[in-house]
Amino acid sequence: MLNVTYLHHSGFLVETEKHCMIFDYFTENEKYNFIDIAKYASKKIMVFVSHFHHDHYDRAIFQWQKRLPQIQYILSDDVTPPSYVKNVLKVHFGKSYTVEDVLIQTFHSNDEGVAFLVKADGKNIYHAGDLNWWHWNGESDNFNKGIAGMYRKEIDYMKKTVLDVAFVPVDPRLEENYILGxxxxxxxxxxxxxxxxxxxxxxxxxxxxxQEERTLSYRNRIAQIHHRNETFVLANEEEMA
Ligand SMILES: [Zn+2]
Incomplete structure (x- = not known):
């Protein structure tokens, strides 16, 4: 199985056969704290944080471990969890890690922290964090070129990987450049x-x-999100078998 639920902003929940993975959970001061974590207790729950910025890192994630002590945290090394939190793997960019049968690769964000490539239950999942082609119209050409080069270098590491799911920023503040990443x-x-x-x-x-002309060859592979807490069923092998 492969289910994806959009939470808020860059926050997503991915469910595979044996794993429940939550990326960059952000409740915006508890407004959007709608996960019932106990629902996923039969799976290995892994909580990823790409970097410490407030729109990617929310301390609400640590409350879950009070109910489900086995929860595993995978935190960019710029994130410092409270001392009572257990099962923490701190990650740095450009490295590979294994947590039981899950493989985690990290990439160097050109903003802060890391991007994640996670291989679990035969599925490849990429979460960019804030790694993006940040082309700001107010910045110098040199700055924008530097950012673009860093971005392409990191993405190119995945050239030979087939991604089942890719979570990628499209920030409207970048105006017409929102689509570059x-x-x-x-x-x-x-x-x-x-x-x-x-x-x-x-x-x-x-x-x-x-509507963008340049998305013609791939627009049918872009998910259409309509609201928070919307779930997408991407594969359900059990039913097909
Ligand atoms: Zn951000």
């Missing part, structure tokens, strides 16, 4: 399902992506 991923890597994120609840971004 996603466009590069889709034209460089084989991606089965792309989920735009970091769009500040501006859902008009999804129509815009469908």
């Amino acid at each position: 996603l466009d590069y991923v889709m034209k460089t890597i084989e991606v089965k399902n792309a989920f735009p994120m970091h769009f500040w609840e501006d859902y008009s971004i999804f129509d815009r992506l469908q």
